[in-house]
Amino acid sequence: MGPLIPCIIAGGAGTRLWPVSREALPKPFMRLPDGESLLQKTFKRAALLPDVDQLLTVTNRDVFFRTLDDYRTCMPSDLTLDFILEPFGRNTAPAIAAAALHIAQRYGSDAHVLILPADHLITDITAFQHAVERARHLADQGWLVTFGIQPTRPETGFGYIETGSALGSDGFKVTGFIEKPDCVKAQQFLEGGLHLWNSGMFCMRVDSFLQELQEHAPQILTAISHCLAHSQLFEGSQQRHLELDSQTFALNQDISIDYALMERSKKVAVVPCKLGWSDIGSWQAVRELSPTDRHGNQCVGEHVLHDVHNCYIDSSSRLVAGVGLKDLVIIDTPDALLVADAGRTQDVKYIAQALKQQGHDAYRLHRSVMRPWGSYSVLEEGPGFKLKRIVVKPHGALSLQLHRHRSEHWIVVSGTAQVTNGDQQFMLGRNESTFIKPGRQHRLVNPTDDELVMFEVQCGDYVGEDDIVRFNDRYGRTEIP
C-alpha cells in the first residue's frame, strides 16, 4: 500500500459564526472552549494517524503564517509540512485536484490522500482511526472513499450519502448524493437507515482519483495543471509551500468536488462511522461543547445576571449584564456585538451577508489584524491620526518600509525592539520611544525570545494602511514601486 498523506483543507468562511469567524480569519481558526482551534484539532487528528510522516495543507495564502502559528504549538518535531497556498477560494474541486497532482508528483501515484476539512469537530479519535483504516482498504481497491456519519436527527442543513451494496466489511458502494433535504425527507432518511451525512472527508489513491477526474471533469484537471505549471515552490528545511499563481488559478471553475466528480463517478464508496462528529455550524453547536450551570447558562467572561436562563454569553473583554433573558446567544467582540435567539443561530449568516453587501469591514476583518510578524489592533482613529497596539512575535520582523503621508511615534511597553530609523539603528527598551518622519525608511524587529508590545501613534494628512512602500520583507511581501 502506498504512503498516507493527510491533506487538510482549511477553507470556508463560517459566516454563521460571525462575529468571531470572519473572512480574513475564518472558522478553522476559531478557538473552542478548550482553547484549541478546529484547525489545531484537525492537525493533531491527522498527525496521530499511524505512519504519517508528512502532511499537506491547502489554504489561503493570507492565513499561511497564522496556520503555521497554530500548527507550531502542537507539531510533532518529525513531521514534514507541505502547503498549497491559494490566492483566493475556488471551492474544493480545484483544491483537491491540486493536492492530488502535487502528491502524485512528490510521493508517487500509489499514495493515498486523506482529505480532511478543518471546519468540523471529531471527538472520537479511535473511531476516526478505525474509519481511516477501513477507507484505506477500499481506496487500495481503487474506490474513491467518502466518510458517512450516522445521522442522529433529521438534519436539513447537511448533504446525505445513499448507501448501496456492501463492499466486504469495510463499507458500501454509494448509489447517490442528496443535497440538503426537506424535513419530510430528512425524517425518512433518519428512519430508513440507508442515508448518511456527508462529512466532506475523502480517502483515495491519487491515481484512481486523477483517472476518474480525467474521465468526468477533465477541464478541472487541465486548468489546475496549467496553474501548477505556473506556480512557484518555496523550500524550507521542515516546511515547503507552493504558491498558486493567481492569474491561472482564476481560470479554475468554482465548484465542489462532490458536484464535479463524486456525484458522477461509479467508483464511490462510503465508510459509515460514528466519530463524535459536529460541523460546529452555528453558535448553538458551539455552545453544546460547554457544560451549563444550574440555570442552563454558559458564560465566558465577566457577567452579572438577574433571572437569566438558557443563555450563552461569550465576552472576552467587557462586562455583560443580563436581566430577564431566556434562550439567547450573546457574542461580544471588540468591534461588534451579536445578540441572537438561540433557536435562530443558523440565521446569523444573513447578518454576515448583509455586511458583505455593504462592504463593511466587520465582514472581512477583526479589530486585531494578523500579520506574518505578529498582529496589530487599531485602538482609536480620528481626523489625521490613528492609534495602534502592535505585537511582534519573538524574532518577528516588519518589512523595511516608508510612509509618504504619515509620521509614527513608537513607544515600547513590553519587550525590546531593534529599530532602524533612517540611517540609525538602535535598540528600544520598555518605556523608550522613537519618532519616524514621513518619507524615512524604517524597520521594526523583535530580536528576542519574548513578545514585543508597543503603541504606535500615526499622524498625517492620510493614515490609510495602503500608504506603505516596502523595500525588504522576509515574508516575501516586497513591492518596490
Next chain:
Amino acid sequence: MGPLIPCIIAGGAGTRLWPVSREALPKPFMRLPDGESLLQKTFKRAALLPDVDQLLTVTNRDVFFRTLDDYRTCMPSDLTLDFILEPFGRNTAPAIAAAALHIAQRYGSDAHVLILPADHLITDITAFQHAVERARHLADQGWLVTFGIQPTRPETGFGYIETGSALGSDGFKVTGFIEKPDCVKAQQFLEGGLHLWNSGMFCMRVDSFLQELQEHAPQILTAISHCLAHSQLFEGSQQRHLELDSQTFALNQDISIDYALMERSKKVAVVPCKLGWSDIGSWQAVRELSPTDRHGNQCVGEHVLHDVHNCYIDSSSRLVAGVGLKDLVIIDTPDALLVADAGRTQDVKYIAQALKQQGHDAYRLHRSVMRPWGSYSVLEEGPGFKLKRIVVKPHGALSLQLHRHRSEHWIVVSGTAQVTNGDQQFMLGRNESTFIKPGRQHRLVNPTDDELVMFEVQCGDYVGEDDIVRFNDRYGRTEIP
C-alpha cells in the same frame, strides 16, 4: 411677593439606567435622544421662568465642574449662579434645608424657593409656568406647596399625594402622602381622582418652610446650621459656591424632605398639574422618548437586524447585530453591555446593586472620567503600563504635578499644548511628543480656544491614579504632602 429662587437638586444615582447612569456621573447628566441632559432641561426650565435673576444648585462636589459645563451651553448671560456642594449624599431634607437657610440669608426670608429635582422630564413648559404661578400664590399664603401630577396609569413605582379641600382655584390642601402603593390601591387611586403623583418639586416661602421645619424636625435644622457655619464660600464674578464641610455634614440625618417634614406638617398644599411629566425611571421610559421604526425598533448607532421587533438598541461605538429578537433593550457602552427584557427594565437596579456589592468599578465610574479640565479615558492597561486618551478643554489646565513611580509619554494628535516639563516650558503641537521622567514636575495646559487631544502612555512599576503629587491646581485640588 418675595423674589423667586429656583433651586435645582441634582442628586440620585439612577441605578435603573445603568450602564449609562453611574454613581460618578448619574442620571441628571445622561443625554436624552435630543442631545440634552435632564440637568440642562431642568436648568432651562428654571431660567425661563419670569423674573428669575439667580439660580441655586445643590449637587455633589465631584460633579461641580461637569454641572458648570452643562449649564454653560445653555446659560443666559445675566443669570447669577449659586452652588451648594455636598461632599456626599444625605437625601433631600438636609439639601433643601441648606438651600432654604442660604436663600434666607442672601435674598431675605420672604424669598420663594422653587425646588426642582433634575432627574425627571417636563415637556409642557407653559403648563409648568402656570403651575409655578399658582404655587407662588399659595406659597405666599404660607403653604408648603407640592406639585401633583395627574396619574395616567396605575403606577406602583411612585409616591402619591392625597388631595383635600380646595384652596381657591390654585390648588388643594394635602391630607396625606402615600408611599408606593400595590396594584389594587394604585388602580383605586387612578379611578378615584383624589390622588396625584408626587413629583418631588416644591414651592415655599423660606420663612414658612424654616418655621415648619423648626416645629417638626428641629434636629435637621440644627445639624445643617452647624454645618453651614463650618462651610466655606467661594465667590466668583458670576458664580459662587458654598462647599459644605464634610465632617459636620456627616452628622446630618439621611432622610427625605417628604418623610422628615411634608408628611407631618399641616400646612402642605398641592397644585395639580399635567406637565408632560416623565420620571425617566427606566430604559423603557427612555425609549418612549424616541419614535419607533416600522418594526417597532428604536436604534441609536450602527446596527444590522434580521427579524428584530420592538427592541431598543443604543450603541454609540460598536456594530450591533440582532437575529430573531423581540422586546429587548440593548445598551452598549465602552466597558459594559446591558441586555434586558423590555418589560423588566426596572430590575436593572439589581445589576447596579450587585456591582456595588462587588465593589466593581463599573458601578461608580465610566471608562471616560470627567475632570474639571476635561476628561480622560483608559484605552488599554497591562502589566506596568497604561494608555490614556486625554482631552483638555479650551483654556483648561491640569495641576502642576509629579508621579513617583511612572514615566509619561505624551503625543498630541489635535490642538496645541503648553507643557511644563521640569525646568522647561514649551508648546507642543499636533504630531509632537514629550517624555516626562518619574519625579519630574510637569503641567499640561491648553492655552487655545480649541480642544486639545493627546495620547499618554504611562510606564512604571505602579500606574495607579493615586500616584500623584499636586503642587498647584486652579480647581482647588492641591495637596502638598
